[in-house]
Amino acid sequence: MWNLSRFVASNLRQTRRFSAAIPGPCIVHKRGTDILHDPWFNKDTGFPLTERDRLGLRGLLPPRVISFEQQHARFNIFRSKHGRSDAIVLLFEILVESYRSLEKNTSGEPENVVSLAKWRILNRLHDRNETLYYRVLIDHIKDFAPIIYTPTVGLVCQNYGGLFRRPRGMYFSAKDKGEMMSMIYNWPSQQVDMIVLTDGSRILGLGDLGVQGIGIPIGKLDMYVAAAGINPQRILPVMLDVGTNNQKLLEDHLYLGIRQPRLEGEEYLSIVDEFMEAVFTRWPKAIVQFEDFQMKWAFETLQRYRKRFCMFNDDIQGTAGVALAGLLGAVRAQGRPLNDFVKQKIVVVGAGSAGIGVLSTAIHAVSRMMGNNETAARHQFWLLDKNGLITKERKDIDPAAAPFATSPGDIEGLTEGSSLVEVVKKVKPHVLLGLSGVGGIFNEEVLRAMRESDSTRPAIFAMSNPTKNAECTAADAFKYAGENIVFASGSPFENVDLGNGKVGHVNQANNMYLFPGIGLGTLLSGAHYISDGMLQAASECLASYMTDEEVQNGILYPSIASIRHITTEVGAAVVRAAVAEELAEGHGDVGPRELIHMSKEETAEYVARSMWFPIYSPLVHEK
Ligand SMILES: NC(=O)C1=CN([C@@H]2O[C@H](COP(=O)(O)OP(=O)(O)OC[C@H]3O[C@@H](n4cnc5c(N)ncnc54)[C@H](O)[C@@H]3O)[C@@H](O)[C@H]2O)C=CC1
Ligand SMILES: CC(=O)C(=O)O
Numbered sequence: 075m076w077n078l079s080r081f082v083a084s085n086l087r088q089t090r091r092f093s094a095a096i097p098g099p100c101i102v103h104k105r106g107t108d109i110l111h112d113p114w115f116n117k118d119t120g121f122p123l124t125e126r127d128r129l130g131l132r133g134l135l136p137p138r139v140i141s142f143e144q145q146h147a148r149f150n151i152f153r154s155k156h157g158r159s160d161a162i163v164l165l166f167e168i169l170v171e172s173y174r175s176l177e178k179n180t181s182g183e184p185e186n187v188v189s190l191a192k193w194r195i196l197n198r199l200h201d202r203n204e205t206l207y208y209r210v211l212i213d214h215i216k217d218f219a220p221i222i223y224t225p226t227v228g229l230v231c232q233n234y235g236g237l238f239r240r241p242r243g244m245y246f247s248a249k250d251k252g253e254m255m256s257m258i259y260n261w262p263s264q265q266v267d268m269i270v271l272t273d274g275s276r277i278l279g280l281g282d283l284g285v286q287g288i289g290i291p292i293g294k295l296d297m298y299v300a301a302a303g304i305n306p307q308r309i310l311p312v313m314l315d316v317g318t319n320n321q322k323l324l325e326d327h328l329y330l331g332i333r334q335p336r337l338e339g340e341e342y343l344s345i346v347d348e349f350m351e352a353v354f355t356r357w358p359k360a361i362v363q364f365e366d367f368q369m370k371w372a373f374e375t376l377q378r379y380r381k382r383f384c385m386f387n388d389d390i391q392g393t394a395g396v397a398l399a400g401l402l403g404a405v406r407a408q409g410r411p412l413n414d415f416v417k418q419k420i421v422v423v424g425a426g427s428a429g430i431g432v433l434s435t436a437i438h439a440v441s442r443m444m445g446n447n448e449t450a451a452r453h454q455f456w457l458l459d460k461n462g463l464i465t466k467e468r469k470d471i472d473p474a475a476a477p478f479a480t481s482p483g484d485i486e487g488l489t490e491g492s493s494l495v496e497v498v499k500k501v502k503p504h505v506l507l508g509l510s511g512v513g514g515i516f517n518e519e520v521l522r523a524m525r526e527s528d529s530t531r532p533a534i535f536a537m538s539n540p541t542k543n544a545e546c547t548a549a550d551a552f553k554y555a556g557e558n559i560v561f562a563s564g565s566p567f568e569n570v571d572l573g574n575g576k577v578g579h580v581n582q583a584n585n586m587y588l589f590p591g592i593g594l595g596t597l598l599s600g601a602h603y604i605s606d607g608m609l610q611a612a613s614e615c616l617a618s619y620m621t622d623e624e625v626q627n628g629i630l631y632p633s634i635a636s637i638r639h640i641t642t643e644v645g646a647a648v649v650r651a652a653v654a655e656e657l658a659e660g661h662g663d664v665g666p667r668e669l670i671h672m673s674k675e676e677t678a679e680y681v682a683r684s685m686w687f688p689i690y691s692p693l694v695h696e697k
């Protein structure tokens with residue numbers, strides 16, 4: 075049986091890297107079992123003898139301290155036996171008594187059950203030893219992102235009551251009004267860099283999950299650690315529990331949130347205001363990412379706080395940047411110059427925070443290319459919601475959607491409320507992009523209609539999460555819309571075997587390619603707010619990341635295995651944009667003057683150097 079602690083030692087990089095984002099060696103004030111039970115400090119049997127002596131650990135651990143060399147050799151033998159890509163097997167054999175027992179226990183079980191079992195194993199590791207957890211996550215991000223992030227994180231939120239063991243993050247509820255300024259000091263970490271905040275009102279495409287939505291900030295921040303190298307002691311997932319309108323949860327006696335309908339209007343805003351004031355009083359340099367708020371509050375809070383605090387809304391702004399990069403990739407995939415973006419006809423399905431965010435960013439980009447002609451740019455886009463095509467004739471039109479409504483008579487035969495299939499047949503779009511949250515609405519008829527697209531290589535983006543909420547599966551897209559399409563989904567699908575050795579490439583169009591770099595770049599620039607220019611730089615960086623050859627093979631986004639590299643590049647682009655706009659105030663020892671003098675390469679090196687990497691820091695001063 076492979077031993078966990080050996081894996082710990084073997085898997086630790088021996089070169090110590092300290093970043094601008096973290097202080098020097100961490101010195102712990104706890105002793106004995108308190109350290110072993112603290113996942114921030116626990117090293118399992120990796121504690122050297124000096125630390126065992128001075129921290130009261132002698133006798134509390136098996137006597138052998140595992141040396142790096144021994145472990146590294148063992149690890150390599152193990153790896154060559156299983157192959158690196160088989161990371162799930164590897165981890166399970168290492169972390170639990172036997173992967174086979176997991177397989178046996180779950181054989182014939184639905185995929186959900188197996189995914190949750192995997193999540194539990196990872197979560198247990200997290201609760202025991204964070205350093206090892208993040209190392210495992212970084213080394214095997216491709217295998218584990220679908221467990222800690224979409225799609226499994228959605229299941230975790232849905233089953234949160236039953237899965238809850240130890241709290242992660244902080245909870246501020248409507249009942250804490252007037253208390254938040256003191257509550258924020260209950261968080262044990264002196265410094266917090268990155269906060270992800272939700273009110274649980276629109277969790278992925280799963281709707282209002284109330285307090286159970288905390289899984290999303292946790293998953294997003296795990297990605298921050300893995301992709302952006304934010305020190306896990308400086309992250310804070312937050313749930314703002316203002317009630318829930320989910321009747322099932324309100325009636326569930328095991329529900330862990332406050333049992334009341336959601337606060338509305340000024341009452342709601344006063345809670346968010348109080349939270350923001352408390353956070354920025356204690357940590358003036360923190361960045362707050364708003365995540366999975368229902369549309370009305372997503373837009374309202376973005377407008378309310380954007381210039382006052384360092385914050386952004388990932389669903390509106392992060393998603394828009396990722397989608398724009400994909401849309402530009404889709405132009406290149408047709409073998410056309412980027413300027414041809416202005417000629418692309420794009421149908422967006424879903425007029426929520428994500429859909430509107432994408433639309434408005436894409437229209438701005440087209441408008442810039444057309445010499446700032448926003449009116450003309452709008453003619454290339456069609457927007458649908460649950461009531462079909464949105465036209466200027468729509469009664470009670472949502473103010474957020476109004477600027478994007480189609481003029482009546484724009485295309486013959488299309489009227490207010492035209493169905494998706496009608497729109498696709500008449501418009502013959504180059505791109506069909508779904509952010510509706512409704513699984514399967516790109517059905518066979520809709521996908522077959524995309525065969526008549528005016529594009530030589532139509533693009534289908536089924537961006538809703540989690541997997542069962544995707545507008546179509548990858549297999550259906552290639553089957554019905556044709557093998558020549560470019561395909562992207564919000565949650566991962568396997569590449570599609572098209573026969574004859576051909577493969578339909580599946581891209582993951584997910585804001586995970588941008589939010590870590592936006593957060594990290596903003597942090598290191600020291601900008602006090604996140605400008606449009608910084609967001610645009612992030613998107614352009616992602617768009618230009620892929621080579622022509624890759625794009626022509628239908629590959630629009632990098633593999634998630636290289637997420638740390640792409641995040642470095644995005645982070646550097648954000649820093650440089652902040653510098654160019656004179657927003658950069660610097661971070662730690664690196665002031666604005668130094669940032670100004672950094673070349674593009676030097677900025678990327680600085681960003682890479684600033685990333686935290688999981689190693690065991692000394693817990694006692696050298697004598
Ligand atoms: N891939 C990614 O990076 C991201 C994906 N998303 C996903 O996008 C989805 C939507 O998110 P939000 O815009 O925040 O939600 P939202 O609730 O604000 O908006 C949903 C929109 O879809 C429309 N809709 C509902 N049923 C429809 C139907 N049958 N046909 C056409 N439109 C329909 C609604 O009218 C509404 O306009 C979620 O599933 C979410 O997970 C969101 C952000 C990022
Ligand atoms: C990916 C994401 O942010 C969402 O589905 O809401």
Ligand SMILES: [Mg+2]
Pocket residue numbers: 278365366388389
């Ligand atoms: Mg989201």
